Structure formats: structure tokens, C-alpha cells
Amino acid sequence: MKHFLSxxxxxxxxxxxxxxxSNFTFNQEFESGQLDKAYKTLQQxxxxxxxxxxxxxFLNNGLILSMMGRYAESNQFFEKAFxxxxxxxxxxxxxxxxxLTNPNFTTYKGEDHEHLMLLYYKALNxxxxxxxxxxxxxxxxxxxxxxxxxxxxxxxxxxxHDAFINVLMGIxxxxxxxxxxxxxxxxNALHIYDSDYRGLFGVYAPQQLKEDLLRTAWLSGxxxxxxAYKDTLKMPDYVYKQNDGGELIFFWHNGLAPxxxxxxxxxxxxxxxxxxxxxxxxxxxxFPFSLKGYNDREKNxxxxxxxxxxxxxxxxxxxxxxxxxxxxxxxxxLPLQMAEDINKIxxxxxxxxxxxxxxxxxxxxxxxxxxxxxxxxxxRTLGSIVGMINALTEKADTRNWQTLPYSIYYCxxxxxxxxxxxxxxxxxxxxxxxxxxYTYDIKKGQILFHTFSSLESNYPSYNSY
Numbered sequence: 045m046k047h048f049l050s051x052x053x054x055x056x057x058x059x060x061x062x063x064x065x066s067n068f069t070f071n072q073e074f075e076s077g078q079l080d081k082a083y084k085t086l087q088q089x090x091x092x093x094x095x096x097x098x099x100x101x102f103l104n105n106g107l108i109l110s111m112m113g114r115y116a117e118s119n120q121f122f123e124k125a126f127x128x129x130x131x132x133x134x135x136x137x138x139x140x141x142x143x144l145t146n147p148n149f150t151t152y153k154g155e156d157h158e159h160l161m162l163l164y165y166k167a168l169n170x171x172x173x174x175x176x177x178x179x180x181x182x183x184x185x186x187x188x189x190x191x192x193x194x195x196x197x198x199x200x201x202x203x204x205h206d207a208f209i210n211v212l213m214g215i216x217x218x219x220x221x222x223x224x225x226x227x228x229x230x231x232n233a234l235h236i237y238d239s240d241y242r243g244l245f246g247v248y249a250p251q252q253l254k255e256d257l258l259r260t261a262w263l264s265g266x267x268x269x270x271x272a273y274k275d276t277l278k279m280p281d282y283v284y285k286q287n288d289g290g291e292l293i294f295f296w297h298n299g300l301a302p303x304x305x306x307x308x309x310x311x312x313x314x315x316x317x318x319x320x321x322x323x324x325x326x327x328x329x330x331f332p333f334s335l336k337g338y339n340d341r342e343k344n345x346x347x348x349x350x351x352x353x354x355x356x357x358x359x360x361x362x363x364x365x366x367x368x369x370x371x372x373x374x375x376x377x378l379p380l381q382m383a384e385d386i387n388k389i390x391x392x393x394x395x396x397x398x399x400x401x402x403x404x405x406x407x408x409x410x411x412x413x414x415x416x417x418x419x420x421x422x423x424r425t426l427g428s429i430v431g432m433i434n435a436l437t438e439k440a441d442t443r444n445w446q447t448l449p450y451s452i453y454y455c456x457x458x459x460x461x462x463x464x465x466x467x468x469x470x471x472x473x474x475x476x477x478x479x480x481x482y483t484y485d486i487k488k489g490q491i492l493f494h495t496f497s498s499l500e501s502n503y504p505s506y507n508s509y
Contacts, residue, residue, distance in 0.1 A: 062303075062304070062305055062306060062442040063097075063100075063303075063304065063442045063443040063444070063446075064303045064304075064305075064442065064446060067089075069085055070082055070085045070086055070089075070104075071446070073085060074108070074447060074499070075300065075499050075501070076499075077499055079108055079111055079112050080112075082108060083105075083108050083109070083112070086101075086104055086105060086108065089101070093124075096148070096149075096150065096151045096152060097151075097152055097443060098128060098151070099125055099128050099129070099151075099152055099153065099154050099158075100152060100154075100443060100444075100445060102121045102122070102124045102125035102128065103121075103122075103125050103158065103162060103445050103447070104445075104447050105118075105121040106118045106119070106120075106121035106122040106125060106162065106165060106166075107165060107447050107448070108447070109121065110165055110168075110169055110495075111495075111497055115169040115170075115172055115173050116169075116173070118165070118166075118169050119166050119169050119170070122162050122163075122165055122166040122169075123166070125162050126159075126162060126163065126166070126185070128154075129153075129154060129159050148439060148441055148443070150441075152441070152443040154445070155390065155393045155394075155444060155445070156193055156196075156203065156393055157203070157206070157386065157389045157390065157393055158444070158445045158448070159189060160186065160189055160190070160193075160206055160209055161386070161445070161448060163182050163185055163186045163189065164186070164208075164209060164212055166182045167179045167182035167183055167186070167212060167216060168212070168295070168493065168495065170182065171215075171216065171219065171493045172493045172495075176216070176219050176220050179216050179219070180216060180217075180220060183212070183213050183216045183217070186209055186212070186213060187213065190205065190206060190209060190210075193205070193206070201244070202392075202396050203240075203244065203389055203392045203393055203396065204240075205236045205240050206236070206384075207233045207234075207236035207237045207240070207241050207247075207249075207383070207384075208233070208383045208384035208452060210229045210230070210232045210233035210236060211229070211230070211233045211250075211253060211256075211383055211454075213225075213229040214226045214227075214229035214230040214233065214256060214260070215256075215293060217229060218256075218260065218491075219491050223260045223263040223264045224260075224264045224266075226256075226260045226264075227257065227260035227261050227264050227266065227269075230253060230256050230257040230260060231257060233249070233253055234249050234253060234254070234257055237249035237253070244388070244392060245385045245388040245389065245392070246385075246388070247382060247383075247384070247385050247388075250381035250382070250383055250454070251381060252381055252454065252455065252456055253383075254273075254277045254279060255279075255282070256456075257273055257277075258270060258273055258274060258277070258279065258282050258284070259284055261273060262284040263284070287458050288460070288461070288488070289458065289459050289460040289461040289462075289486055289488060290459050290461065290486035290487060290488060290489060290490035290491060290492065291456060291457065291458055291459060291486075291490070291491045291492070292456070292457040292459055292464075292466075292484060292486075292491075292492045292493075292494060293454065293455075293456050293457075293491060293492070293493050293494070294371060294380065294454065294455045294456075294457060294468070294494050294495075294496070295452060295453070295454050295493070295494070295495045295496070296369050296380050296452070296453040296454070296455075296495075296496050296498070297449035297452055297495060297496070297497040297498070298364045298366060298369070298449055298450055298451050298452070298453060298498050299362060299363070299364025299365070299366070299387075299449060299450030299451065299498060299499075299500070299501045300362045300364070300446070300447070300448070300449065300450055300499060300501045300503070301362070301386050301387060301390060301444075301445065301446060301447075301448035301449060301450055302359040302360055302361050302362060302387055302390050302391065302444075302450075303359070303360050303362065303442075303444065303446050304357045304358065304359055304360075304440075304441070304442040304443065304444045305357070305358055305359075305360050305442060306355050306356070306357060306358070306439065306440040306442055307355070307356055307358045307440075308353045308354070308355055308356075309324055309327065309329075309353065309354055309356055310324060310353050311323060311324050311329075311353070311354065312324070312325075318334060318335045318336060319332050319333065319334055319335065320332070320333045320335060321333075355439050355440040356440050357394065357440040357441055357442055358394075358440075359390055359391050359394060359444075360503075361387060361391075362387075362450065362501040362502070362503040363450070363501060363502045363503075364450045364451070364498065364500065364501050364502070365472055365498065365500035365501055365502055366470045366471060366472050366498050366500065367471065367472060367473050368380075368470075368471040369453060369468065369469060369470050369471065369496075370468075370469050370471075371455055371457055371466050371467070371468055371469075372466060372467040372469065373457060373459075373464065373465075373466040373467075378455050378457060379455070380453035380454060380455045381453055381454065381455065382451055382452070382453050383452055383453060383454050384451060384452040385450075385451050386448055386449060386450060386451060386452065387450045387451060390444070449497065450501065459484065459486045460486070461486055461487065461488045462485065462486065463483060463484075463485055464483065464484050464485075464486055465481065465482070465483045465484075466481075466482055466483075466484075467479050467480070467481055467482075468480045468481075468482060468496060470498060480496070482494070
């Protein structure tokens with residue numbers, strides 16, 4: 045018994061910190077832009093490549109290496125993350141153990157949007173390396189992932205389509221000069237912005253997307269669709285003009301994605317016949333559990349519960365420091381337009397499975413409390429010890445991909461053949477600006493890709509994570 049209790053106490057103490065807090069040094073270094081230090085710190089935890097956080101280990105390595113310009117190495121880690129998602133299987137022994145401790149005992153399988161974003165980074169890495177063929181492979185993978193997401197849900201109120209991923213697909217097809225498939229991808233993106241993103245996230249179709257749709261319709265020879273969309277998009281004066289030089293597609297990764305923290309929710313317990321109800325009137329929650337299938341000891345324990353608390357994950361938003369960005373080239377100012385709000389998507393993904401998470405957490409805590417109640421009847425001291433262990437081990441799963449950006453903006457910049465210089469300007473809500481100068485050498489017909497990451501955010505205290 046002493047050995048048994050020692051193991052549980054060790055598990056309890058080791059799981060007290062949130063995922064963010066347990067990686068505090070890495071997070072500080074990353075958020076301050078010390079990428080070399082952050083990467084070195086990450087390698088000190090290489091054992092995680094074979095543990096319950098392997099998916100996040102692969103993602104963080106892939107993202108940092110991409111930011112450092114080490115695109116081939118980055119894609120090796122993103123490929124491992126992708127294969128993890130393909131091969132993921134539920135470990136039922138760990139699932140059972142999680143009901144005795146907490147969900148951190150299971151392997152983190154990743155959120156829906158995280159599996160999409162890793163392929164976004166992977167495709168973008170290939171595009172930066174001028175490897176269109178492999179970028180198209182990732183686009184096909186993304187298409188499969190999007191279909192899986194659509195098949196999983198059947199509701200207008202759920203995150204079941206991704207507009208920005210369709211934009212990326214269109215861009216990649218354009219690089220390959222496959223204008224018909226590019227047009228289809230842009231058309232799908234426009235539809236998702238109008239039908240889903242506007243209502244769910246308050247994100248509207250970028251003006252750039254509308255121009256891309258008209259351009260690829262024209263280049264595909266779809267003259268009827270071209271004229272129809274000119275009318276639909278209220279762009280009657282649009283005329284396709286061939287660029288004699290090349291083009292730069294500039295992505296701005298702004299801020300940092302939310303982090304998961306923990307909150308406690310109290311439930312009142314009542315019994316009606318063979319059903320136990322767990323209710324929180326403040327949140328409007330009520331979950332019924334049938335006593336059928338439980339033994340007498342578990343039934344008595346569940347029936348005698350009155351009030352208890354469960355731990356549940358919640359997101360904490362890290363609002364970005366900068367709110368606008370623009371590019372100045374040849375005295376023309378081009379605004380960058382938001383295409384993806386990862387922050388809102390993350391909140392939505394957690395909200396969508398809230399009922400399931402509450403149900404699992406309630407069952408976990410209810411069974412532990414029932415066991416504690418029955419043990420106390422036999423041995424009050426032992427029951428108190430079990431109660432202490434239950435309290436210590438009641439933790440929410442606070443793991444998520446925390447190095448993702450808060451949002452993604454983009455802009456397509458026409459350039460002349462040869463040397464081109466531009467100014468990228470960041471602006472905060474108070475009107476203060478920061479300029480960055482870039483020079484590119486463009487070949488005729490070439491499409492270059494550039495990513496700028498703003499890691500600054502207006503976050504609360506680290507302790508609240």
C-alpha cells in the first residue's frame with residue numbers, strides 16, 4: 045500500500061504545473077525571439093520525442109527550424125508530426141489510467157487545426173525552397189485532412205472547413221501554373237469565408253482573395269465565371285493585367301496562439317431513480333449518468349455524493365502587440381489582410397468538444413469520489429489519504445501547440461525584374477510604428493515567399509498559465 049501511495053503522490057506532484065509552466069524556460073526564450081537558445085532548450089527535452097508529448101515536440105522543433113530558415117530540417121520534424129496523426133491509436137491502458145489520475149496520462153493527439161497548420165508550414169517551407177512538386181504533395185494531404193474534418197462534423201456552427209488552407213492551396217496551384225485548380229481552391233475559400241468564417245470568427249474574405257479568384261478565372265478561360273464574379277464581388281472595373289516581372293507573397297504571422305490553463309467547476313449531485321445528475325446551474329450544465337452497469341459499491345458512492353469540483357481546460361488569449369501591417373514599395377502602400385484567426389479557431393475547437401470533456405471529467409472524478417466515500421466507511425484515515433490523492437491528481441489537460449501565431453495575414457506584391465526594395469511597417473493600436481527593410485532579386489515570372497513573425501503579445505502574468 046505504501047508503495048502504491050508513493051507512486052500516486054509522485055504522479056500528482058509532477059502533474060501540478062500546466063504545460064506552459066513546465067516549459068517555462070523554452071517559452072521565455074521563444075517569446076523574446078532567442079530562437080537559438082529556445083531550440084537548444086528544446087533539444088534538452090529530446091526524450092519527449094518518444095513520450096506522451098511527442099506530437100508537440102515535433103511541432104515545436106518544426107516551427108522553430110522554419111523560423112530559423114532551416115526548411116529541410118523543419119520539414120523532417122513536421123513529417124514526423126504528420127505521421128503521428130496518421131498512425132495515432134488510442135492506448136486503452138493509458139485511457140483507464142487517466143480515470144484514476146488525470147487526462148495528462150494519455151498521449152496528446154492534437155487539435156483539429158493543429159494538424160492542418162503543420163501541413164501549412166510544411167507546404168510553405170517547400171515553396172520557399174522552390175520545390176513546387178513536394179509542396180503539391182502537402183496540398184493533397186491538406187485536401188484529405190479537410191475532407192476528414194468535414195466528414196466528422198455536420199453543423200454550420202462547427203469548425204468543419206478552413207478558408208485559409210484553401211487560399212494556400214490556390215497559391216500553390218498558381219505557382220504550378222494550374223490555374224483551373226487554383227480557381228476552384230479560391231472559390232472554395234471565398235465560400236467558406238462568407239458562409240462560415242464571417243459568422244464563427246468575424247473574419248471576412250480578403251480583398252486579395254477576390255482579385256486572385258478573378259485572375260485565375262480569366263487565366264483558366266472561364267469567361268462566364270469571370271463576368272459573374274465581377275458582378276457578385278462588386279468589382280465591375282477589374283481587368284486582368286499581366287505582370288512583366290515577378291511577385292512576392294508576404295505572410296505575416298502576428299502574435300502568439302492562446303495557451304491552455306485550468307479552471308475548476310463545481311457540480312451539485314442529485315439522484316432520481318437509477319440516474320445520477322451532475323448540475324451547474326450557473327453555466328447551465330446538466331449531465332445524467334445511469335447507474336446501470338456499476339457495482340453496488342460504486343452505486344452507493346455515486347448516490348451519496350453532494351457537491352464536488354472538476355478540473356477543466358480553458359484557453360487564455362494572448363492578444364498581439366501589433367494590430368496592423370503594410371508594405372510600401374515604389375511609393376505604393378499595400379495593406380496586409382487577415383486570412384486566419386488561429387486564436388478564435390482554437391477557442392472554437394475546445395468549445396465544440398466541451399460537452400464530451402465535461403462528461404469524461406465528471407465520470408473520472410465521480411468514480412474517484414465514490415471509491416473514496418466507500419473506503420472512508422471502512423477506514424477513515426485511509427479514506428482521507430485517498431481523498432488527498434484524488435485532489436492532487438485532479439488536473440486538466442493543458443497541452444496545446446503554443447508556438448503557433450495568433451493570426452495570419454498576407455499580401456501579394458508585384459515586382460519588377462531585378463532588384464526590388466520595400467518597407468514592411470508594423471503598427472500598434474497607439475499608432476507607433478516599426479519599419480523593416482527588405483531587398484529581393486526577382487526573375488521574370490518568379491514567385492517568392494517571405495514570412496515575418498511578430499512574437500510580441502499583451503499577455504497576462506506567466507503564473508496565470
